[in-house]
Amino acid sequence: MENFVINGGHELFGEVNISGAKNAAVAIIPAAILADDVVRIENIPQISDVQLIIEILDRMGAKIKLINKDTIEIDTSCIRYQSVPYELTSHFRASYYLIGAMLGRFKKAEVAMPGGCNFGVRPIDQHIKGFEMLGADVDVVNGMVCTKAEKLVGTSIYMDVVSVGATMNVMLAAVLARGLTVIENAAKEPHIVDLANFLNSMGADVRGAGTDVIKIRGVEKMHGCTYSIIPDQIEAGTYMVAAAACGGDVLVKNVIPKHLESISAKLEEAGAEIIEYDDAVRVTRFKPLTKCNVKTMPHPGFPTDMQPQMAVLLAIAKGTSILSESVWDNRFQYVGQLSRMGANIQVDGKVAVIEGVEHLTGVKVKATDLRAGAAMIIAGMVAEGTTTVENIHYVDRGYEDVVAKFGSLGADIQRVEAEEAVSAQSAG
Numbered sequence: 247m248e249n250f251v252i253n254g255g256h257e258l259f260g261e262v263n264i265s266g267a268k269n270a271a272v273a274i275i276p277a278a279i280l281a282d283d284v285v286r287i288e289n290i291p292q293i294s295d296v297q298l299i300i301e302i303l304d305r306m307g308a309k310i311k312l313i314n315k316d317t318i319e320i321d322t323s324c325i326r327y328q329s330v331p332y333e334l335t336s337h338f339r340a341s342y343y344l345i346g347a348m349l350g351r352f353k354k355a356e357v358a359m360p361g362g363c364n365f366g367v368r369p370i371d372q373h374i375k376g377f378e379m380l381g382a383d384v385d386v387v388n389g390m391v392c393t394k395a396e397k398l399v400g401t402s403i404y405m406d407v408v409s410v411g412a413t414m415n416v417m418l419a420a421v422l423a424r425g426l427t428v429i430e431n432a433a434k435e436p437h438i439v440d441l442a443n444f445l446n447s448m449g450a451d452v453r454g455a456g457t458d459v460i461k462i463r464g465v466e467k468m469h470g471c472t473y474s475i476i477p478d479q480i481e482a483g484t485y486m487v488a489a490a491a492c493g494g495d496v497l498v499k500n501v502i503p504k505h506l507e508s509i510s511a512k513l514e515e516a517g518a519e520i521i522e523y524d525d526a527v528r529v530t531r532f533k534p535l536t537k538c539n540v541k542t543m544p545h546p547g548f549p550t551d552m553q554p555q556m557a558v559l560l561a562i563a564k565g566t567s568i569l570s571e572s573v574w575d576n577r578f579q580y581v582g583q584l585s586r587m588g589a590n591i592q593v594d595g596k597v598a599v600i601e602g603v604e605h606l607t608g609v610k611v612k613a614t615d616l617r618a619g620a621a622m623i624i625a626g627m628v629a630e631g632t633t634t635v636e637n638i639h640y641v642d643r644g645y646e647d648v649v650a651k652f653g654s655l656g657a658d659i660q661r662v663e664a665e666e667a668v669s670a671q672s673a674g
C-alpha cells in the first residue's frame with residue numbers, strides 16, 4: 247500500500263499540462279462499442295478508471311492497440327456480447343455507460359450495478375427510465391442491471407433530475423434507435439458535448455448537447471473515427487485552486503478557459519489573479535486569501551467535483567465562508583480529516599460554514615474519495631510540517647502523474663510505501 251508524504255509550505259511556480267478529461271474518457275471509450283469498427287482515441291488520461299474500462303473492452307474481445315502514451319485504437323467489430331460482472335464494475339461509477347452502449351449495439355445488456363465514490367445514495371433511476379422509454383425492458387436482478395429490447399424507438403424523455411450519467415447513457419442507447427429521441431432537462435457539462443461530438447464523428451446525429459434539450463436522430467449504422475478527448479476541467483481546476491491556496495504563479499496549460507469560468511470567478515473573489523489565454527490560464531496569488539461563499543451547481547455552475555479542493559482554500563482564507571453542496575447528499579465526509587489538520591469547519595446537512603484559520607498543520611489523513619484525496623494533497627501543501635495521505639488509490643482513479651505534476655511546480659510530495667510513510671510522518 248502506498249501513501250503520499252507531503253512537506254508543506256512551498257509556493258507553486260511553473261507550468262503544468264492538463265490531461266484528457268476523465269469523465270469524458272470513461273463514456274467515450276465504451277461508446278466505441280457502437281462503432282462496430284476501428285476507433286482511434288487521443289488525449290486519453292493515464293488513470294485507473296480509464297485502465298479499467300479499457301480492460302473490460304479487452305475482455306469482451308475488442309482489439310486494443312496502444313499507439314502512444316495517450317492514444318489508443320479500439321477495434322470493436324470483434325466484440326462478443328457478454329454480461330459484465332461485479333468484479334469489473336465495483337471500482338468505478340462509469341461502468342454504467344456499458345449499459346447504454348451495449349443496449350444500443352446489441353439491444354441487450356447485463357451489467358453489475360456500478361461502484362464508485364460514496365457520497366450518499368447514487369440512484370440510476372433516470373438511466374432506467376430513459377432506457378424503458380426507448381422501449382427496453384429493464385430489471386435489476388441480484389445486483390445486475392439486465393435490459394433488452396426488440397427494438398429501440400426514439401421518444402421524448404424528460405429527466406426528473408439533471409443527471410450527467412443518465413443524459414450520456416440515454417444518448418448512447420438512442421443513437422442507433424429508430425426515429426427522434428429528445429432529452430429534456432439534460433445535463434450540460436463539457437463532457438456531454440464531448441460525447442456528442444465523438445458520437446457524431448462516428449456517424450451519429452446528435453444536436454443540442456451543451457443545452458438542456460438534446461435531439462438525437464437515430465442512424466442505421468455508425469463507423470470508426472479519430473477523436474481527441476477534451477482537457478479535464480476538474481484536473482485543471484484542482485491545479486488552479488492549489489496555486490491559489492499555496493500562493494505563487496502557475497500556468498495551467500492545455501485547458502479550455504471557458505470551462506473554468508466558474509472556478510476562476512471564485513478564485514478571483516478569494517484574492518487570486520487569473521489571466522486567460524487561448525488554451526491556458528495563469529493563476530497568481532501573492533496577497534492574503536479572503537472568504538467567499540460557494541454553492542455547487544450543475545454546469546455552468548461551480549462544479550461539485552471542485553468542492554473539497556475549494557474547502558481547503560477557504561479553510562485558510564480570512565473570514566467566514568459558506569460552502570453549499572447542491573448536487574450530492576453527502577459530500578462533506580472529508581471535513582473530519584481537514585479538522586484534524588486544524589481547519590475550523592461546521593457541517594450542517596449540505597452546508598459547511600468555514601471559519602478561516604491562520605494555518606493548517608500536517609498530520610496523517612485519509613482520502614475519503616477521489617476529489618477529497620485531491621483536497622488532502624492541497625491541504626498537505628499549504629500545511630506546516632509533514633502530511634501523510636492514505637487511501638491514495640482514490641486519487642489514482644482521476645489524476646495522472648499527480649506527484650510529478652505537483653513536484654514540477656515546486657511542491658515537496660512523494661509517493662512512498664506505507665511503512666516509509668510512517669517514519670516520514672514521525673520524523674516530520
Ligand code: EPU
Nearest residue numbers: 269340368369370371372373407409410411551573574616
Ligand atoms: N441522480 C438521480 N437519479 C439518477 C441519476 C442521478 O437521482 O438516475 C441524482 C444523484 O443522486 C445526484 C444528481 O442526480 O444527486 C447528479 O448525479 P449525476 O447523475 O449527474 O452524477 P453521475 O453521472 O453519477 C458524474 C460524475 C461525478 C460528478 C457528477 C456531477 C462521472 C463518471 N461522474 O456522476 O464525478 O460528481 O457527474 O457532476 O462522470 C468525480 O469525477 O469525482 C465524480 C464524482
